[in-house]
Amino acid sequence: MLEDKLLIWKFNRGNRNALRGIYEKHKDNLVTLAAALLNDVSSAEDVVHDVFVSFIESSRKFRLTGSLKGYLATCVANKSRNKNKAKQIHQSITLDEANPASANSNSPEFRAIFSEELRQLSWALQQLPYEQREVLILHSYSGMRFKTIAQQQSVSINTVQGRYRYALDKLRSMLDGEARK
Amino acid sequence: MRPADNINELIKKLKLKASADLDKRVHDDIYAALAKSQKTESARTELNIWRTIMKSRITKLAAAAVIIITVFFGINYFGGSMENVAFAKVMQNIQNARTLTYRNVITRASQDPQVVDTMVLEPHLMRVELPDGRVWILDHGEGKTLILDSTNKQTIISSTPQKALNLYDTFRNFRNIPDFSVSNIGRRTIDGVQAVGFQLTRENDDNVRIVWANPRTSLPIRIEQTVKDENGQVIKTVTTNIIFDADLDQSLFRLDPPKGYTQRFVDGPNERTVKLEKRVQSASNMKQILLRCIMYASDNNGRWPDSLQDLIQRRLPSDILINPRQPERENGYIYIKPSIPISPQQVVLYEAHDSWGDGINVGFVDGHVEFIEKESMFRNQLKDERTAKNMLKILLACIVYAQDNKGQWPDSLQELIPRRLARDTLIHPRRPERENGYIYIKPSTPISPQQVVLYEAHDSWGDGINVGYADGHVQFIKEESNFKNDLQKPIEVR
Numbered sequence: 001m002l003e004d005k006l007l008i009w010k011f012n013r014g015n016r017n018a019l020r021g022i023y024e025k026h027k028d029n030l031v032t033l034a035a036a037l038l039n040d041v042s043s044a045e046d047v048v049h050d051v052f053v054s055f056i057e058s059s060r061k062f063r064l065t066g067s068l069k070g071y072l073a074t075c076v077a078n079k080s081r082n083k084n085k086a087k088q089i090h091q092s093i094t095l096d097e098a099n100p101a102s103a104n105s106n107s108p109e110f111r112a113i114f115s116e117e118l119r120q121l122s123w124a125l126q127q128l129p130y131e132q133r134e135v136l137i138l139h140s141y142s143g144m145r146f147k148t149i150a151q152q153q154s155v156s157i158n159t160v161q162g163r164y165r166y167a168l169d170k171l172r173s174m175l176d177g178e179a180r181k
Numbered sequence: 182m183r184p185a186d187n188i189n190e191l192i193k194k195l196k197l198k199a200s201a202d203l204d205k206r207v208h209d210d211i212y213a214a215l216a217k218s219q220k221t222e223s224a225r226t227e228l229n230i231w232r233t234i235m236k237s238r239i240t241k242l243a244a245a246a247v248i249i250i251t252v253f254f255g256i257n258y259f260g261g262s263m264e265n266v267a268f269a270k271v272m273q274n275i276q277n278a279r280t281l282t283y284r285n286v287i288t289r290a291s292q293d294p295q296v297v298d299t300m301v302l303e304p305h306l307m308r309v310e311l312p313d314g315r316v317w318i319l320d321h322g323e324g325k326t327l328i329l330d331s332t333n334k335q336t337i338i339s340s341t342p343q344k345a346l347n348l349y350d351t352f353r354n355f356r357n358i359p360d361f362s363v364s365n366i367g368r369r370t371i372d373g374v375q376a377v378g379f380q381l382t383r384e385n386d387d388n389v390r391i392v393w394a395n396p397r398t399s400l401p402i403r404i405e406q407t408v409k410d411e412n413g414q415v416i417k418t419v420t421t422n423i424i425f426d427a428d429l430d431q432s433l434f435r436l437d438p439p440k441g442y443t444q445r446f447v448d449g450p451n452e453r454t455v456k457l458e459k460r461v462q463s464a465s466n467m468k469q470i471l472l473r474c475i476m477y478a479s480d481n482n483g484r485w486p487d488s489l490q491d492l493i494q495r496r497l498p499s500d501i502l503i504n505p506r507q508p509e510r511e512n513g514y515i516y517i518k519p520s521i522p523i524s525p526q527q528v529v530l531y532e533a534h535d536s537w538g539d540g541i542n543v544g545f546v547d548g549h550v551e552f553i554e555k556e557s558m559f560r561n562q563l564k565d566e567r568t569a570k571n572m573l574k575i576l577l578a579c580i581v582y583a584q585d586n587k588g589q590w591p592d593s594l595q596e597l598i599p600r601r602l603a604r605d606t607l608i609h610p611r612r613p614e615r616e617n618g619y620i621y622i623k624p625s626t627p628i629s630p631q632q633v634v635l636y637e638a639h640d641s642w643g644d645g646i647n648v649g650y651a652d653g654h655v656q657f658i659k660e661e662s663n664f665k666n667d668l669q670k671p672i673e674v675r
Contacts, residue, residue: 009479016276019211027199027207035197045203052207121191140192171188 004068011059019059023052026069029142030076036137037080038087039126047083051075073142074152077134084130124174132167135160205277212273268363268379270399271392275352279303280429284422285349290415299349306434309349318434319346327436336438337445351404351420358383358390369393371403385659400425460542460552462505467514467530467544473497474529475548485529489516504532519546528563564610565657569647571606572619572635572655578602579634580653590634594621609637624651633667 007025010018027048034044051072055062064071125133131153138144138152146164150157281301288294298310309317316329326346328337347354358381366378376393393403404420438444473492478485486492489512493499504513510533519527530544540554553559575594578601583590591597594617598604609618615638624632628651635649645659648667658664 009475012479016211020208023207023211027203028197031199031203032195032197036192036195041197041200044197045200048199049203049206049210053210056211118191118194121188121195137192140189141195168188175188 004064008062008064008068012062019056022055022068026072029069030072033073033137033142034076034080036122036125036141037077037130037134038084039122043083043087044080047076047079050079070142070144070148073138073144074148077138077142077152081130081134120175121171124171127174128167128170132163132170135163136167136171139164208277209273212276267365267377267396267399268392268394271379271394271401272355274398274400274425275355278352278425280425280427281352282422282424282427282429283351283420285351286419286421287348288417297349299351300429300433301350301352302429302431302434307346307350307353308433309346317346318436320434320436325436327438329439329442334442335445336442338436338438339446348410348416348418351406351418355390355404361390366391374402376402385663459505463513463532464542464550464552466501466504467532467542467550468548469501470497470514470516470530471544471548471550485518487518489514506532507534514544527566528559531559561611565647567610568637569655569657571610572637572647572649573653574606575602575619575621575635576649576653576655588626590623592623594619612638631667633664636664 004022007018007022011022030048030051031041031044034047035041038044038047054075055072125137128136134153135146135149138149139146146157146160150160153160278301280303281299283299285297285299286294287297296312300308305321307319307321309319311317314331316331318327318329319325326339328339330336361381361383364380364382366380368375368377370376371393374395377396379392379394381390381392388408389406390408391405392401393405394401401423402421404418404423406418406420408416408418410416470489470492473495474485477492477495489497489502493502502513504510507513513533515531515533517529519529527546528543529546530550532541532543534541537556540552540556541559542550543553543559544550575597578597579590582597582601594602594607598607607618609615612618618638620636620638622632622634624634630650630652632651633648634651635655637646637648639646642661645657646664647655648658648664649655658667
């Protein structure tokens, strides 16, 4: 937290190394978050790139009120949601030609990166509706509170908690099923 | 345990690494965006300065003079040169390098050239292979140095970074050159490649630095430097075989001694180690205090706390204010609230002490802490800061006086006292025995902004003096000849 405050202080004054420091510190977590939301490493990197471009542009006026990690995670979640919506529209237009499995947990990049157990999890996450997956990942991976997620998604806290419970139940049943096979 | 039993734990294990491609994209954007914003910022600052200038009749005249001179000589005063743009790309590549390998050929007067191979793993690690077979490994992050002597199967470990290695750290040195200007010195074929040469120069600096870069890749292929060391000895260094982002094994930079090697610690017996630990602990306390100050300033429109007690109220643990080197003192550190405008080298914190000993930790306004060994250096730094601040106050009082008196500056500084200036401002902190610590030269009209109007009274030149100009800025001038030139400069008003 202290370190982030210092980085932001330097960042506001146009210090390039501070920006690099922020990027180096958070990049892996953000790429993982976006990849878990989008099931696609390449799109995830595009999202993180877009987030940092916007962040850089805000350099002099940016003010940190909460944690930097939380702020960046929110930005990534918002961009991922937009990207997912755009992807859905695109897929509904070109449904016949599209190859929806072009990047998924069985793709070579995921196979190379994750262990068997994590690949199963990644596959199961993909089966969840986007809203449920988003709540689960933001809460469990990024440590975001339900209240914050609710504000972000413009829904009630009960809805968010409901989505979280559904997501966990579905994942449990899917992973149990896989484990029994 | 089945995976479903602990999904949350499993989710936390997800870990992807950002690709090198993403790194490059983001780093390029950072560089481009900041370069753009700096340009805008400087234009904005220029505009503000312009507004300030145009408010005053006297500075209006000065500004008119500058415009005439600029037009007359055809200088594009506000523009950037092509050299700067092209060299910026080279510097960008240097800044973005993750690893570097290069060969330095170092020549000192009356000595044979020394060939040294260096590897750098950013941001902290460096390995230097000397011609006698010894290898030096330096970790800037940990502040450690390891010397591997394979002939005698011996390692020497030092818990301080060895200054001697700075000579080989070509690119770190490059990144740290402040305020240099660049000129293009033409093309030359180097190893079959048509290279473009850039010469880097600094004001009052005789050192020569030339970078030859491949115009196609914007990567440096040869660097030539002629610099003087602390003793005035000339050292010529030619850097070649420069390879960017090669795969370097982390094991090349290991700081633990290999098996079968004896170990020697150059930092001496235990007491010295304990002493050093306390020194480091105190520096760490000071960094914490400075961090809190910076956070305080960030929450209070750039205003720093009035005293360190303000930080205690903001939950700074009070034991951090106790210096482990002198635990008996209630207040282990002296805080100096920085005045505005803040310069990065301003001292804001230092260890309270009765006697100097081997040195003290000193904290600067940008949050870094340095151990200063020479007391005179520290005292002079404090006094120089006060001198420059006093001179700024005097210049400001003169300018305000001129605004109130139809552009006429005061005949003497005494006219400013006491309405516009406190009497003790005229006392020079380094030479309090002098009645008049500063020499004032009333500027003749029309005024040129670069006219010297104030300088420190002095009997001998020493390491330099602070000089105040008619546009209200104060500059420290090292060379007496430069000062004399400024004094004798004709007033360039047409």
